[in-house]
Amino acid sequence: MFRTTYNHLASLSLGLWLMGGVIFLLAVGSFTGGGAEGSSINDVPLFAWLGSAPLGQSWWLWGTIVLLAFLALNTVLCSIESLRLKYQRGTLLRLIAPQVMHLGFLLIVLAHLVSAYGGFKGAGGVMEGETIGLPGGGRVQVANIQAEPGPMGMPSDYSASVSMWEAGGVRTATVRPNHPVFYRGFGIYLKQVEVFPVRGAFIEVHREPGAGLALAGALLFTVGNIVLLAVRRGR
Amino acid sequence: MKLLLIASAALYLFGSFKRPLFCAGLLAELVYLALRGAALGRLPLVGPQDTLVFFSASIGLMAVPFLFSRALAGSDRFSWGGGSMAALFALLALPFPTLNMPLPPVLRTYWFELHVALAFFAYALFGIGALLGALFLARREKALLDLQYRSALVGYSFFSASMVSGGIWGYYAWGTYWLWTPKEFWTSILWLYYSLYLHVRLKGVQWERAVAWAGIAGFGVALFTYLGVSILMRSSHSF
Numbered sequence: 010m011f012r013t014t015y016n017h018l019a020s021l022s023l024g025l026w027l028m029g030g031v032i033f034l035l036a037v038g039s040f041t042g043g044g045a046e047g048s049s050i051n052d053v054p055l056f057a058w059l060g061s062a063p064l065g066q067s068w069w070l071w072g073t074i075v076l077l078a079f080l081a082l083n084t085v086l087c088s089i090e091s092l093r094l095k096y097q098r099g100t101l102l103r104l105i106a107p108q109v110m111h112l113g114f115l116l117i118v119l120a121h122l123v124s125a126y127g128g129f130k131g132a133g134g135v136m137e138g139e140t141i142g143l144p145g146g147g148r149v150q151v152a153n154i155q156a157e158p159g160p161m162g163m164p165s166d167y168s169a170s171v172s173m174w175e176a177g178g179v180r181t182a183t184v185r186p187n188h189p190v191f192y193r194g195f196g197i198y199l200k201q202v203e204v205f206p207v208r209g210a211f212i213e214v215h216r217e218p219g220a221g222l223a224l225a226g227a228l229l230f231t232v233g234n235i236v237l238l239a240v241r242r243g244r
Numbered sequence: 245m246k247l248l249l250i251a252s253a254a255l256y257l258f259g260s261f262k263r264p265l266f267c268a269g270l271l272a273e274l275v276y277l278a279l280r281g282a283a284l285g286r287l288p289l290v291g292p293q294d295t296l297v298f299f300s301a302s303i304g305l306m307a308v309p310f311l312f313s314r315a316l317a318g319s320d321r322f323s324w325g326g327g328s329m330a331a332l333f334a335l336l337a338l339p340f341p342t343l344n345m346p347l348p349p350v351l352r353t354y355w356f357e358l359h360v361a362l363a364f365f366a367y368a369l370f371g372i373g374a375l376l377g378a379l380f381l382a383r384r385e386k387a388l389l390d391l392q393y394r395s396a397l398v399g400y401s402f403f404s405a406s407m408v409s410g411g412i413w414g415y416y417a418w419g420t421y422w423l424w425t426p427k428e429f430w431t432s433i434l435w436l437y438y439s440l441y442l443h444v445r446l447k448g449v450q451w452e453r454a455v456a457w458a459g460i461a462g463f464g465v466a467l468f469t470y471l472g473v474s475i476l477m478r479s480s481h482s483f
Contacts, residue, residue, distance in 0.1 A: 130420075238401055
């Protein structure tokens, strides 16, 4: 009984069905209210959205999470089986490269889980000189809002300076598009500015606790992928 | 400049059964892209016109190693098929206007250029894989299926790297490496689809026809991810 269940959970066929299932549910999600553009799914951490969205909108995501959990288990078991069966055969790199990719995939799934649970997203407009408070007691003052006018009326670049209160004093840094400032685990993002009639900015504050795991997973996956390409060259 | 594009499409369409003419078509298209890039001061990767030309050139570029592979030596079907595919997307680009405005600040990063360029290299290799799958179904030569696997594996590697660079860019630009938009949904679907394809191959020789068909269908998923999402679905993340 245990052996049969284990063999089933570690089978390639189950992995294929699970991947097919996730593909199907994501395709459904892309067309439904929950996943379509304009949905509130991106405004709050994923588990907060799942807790508040009606089941009619979120069922595809519940289904995806369940299938992904089984796919993660299947990936672990398939990797163990592959290492066990092919241990005596082939070179180490050929044996290990796909398993490193599997590990990278698992870390990325874990990263999404961590961010879905412990993430934070906040946004709001501030006037120049105003201070915003962050969860946990951090304070950030936004000043020196600048915009360079572009040829078609849109700013070609913009920036603001932010002062952050820390234990040792006040730290000041410049925030601009693609250059956020990090403070007490939060990223501070400058999304938009206005310099007329008054100087103001639209600021977003994010916390992505899974970002480090996602990067580690992506690096592992990439390394495994490059090794796989190298060892399968000419085959 | 569009004359270069028309010349390229004509060379692909009418001359690609000869390898030197295929390469001439590719060269004309690369010169067109280089001139566009020089005029813009960046890689031309924004808007339907530039992306369709970049996609077409990617198909031409990625097809070159296959043109010289042993399994396809003496076969003009592959080079003509690849040339026709590249010509189709070059011709589709022609009616669209070129977008010459400066990039919004959030797009002015190498992560964006890397993300988009790698995605198009991947789409191109998935297209070549589809072509090789069709040739395998017609000729039943195992070497063609092996070539399809290689194109899919390299395409999958490019696509994975594109997703990684997109995630890093997204983290610095929007505060998250992942947003639930239709484009991201279909990006994940395409990545999972080719993960599925690469694993179906492990099922053995009795699955060869299914693998070939999966490689053909995969290009449909890639085209929907690139064009279908932008045309049929409302997404802030398009072209």
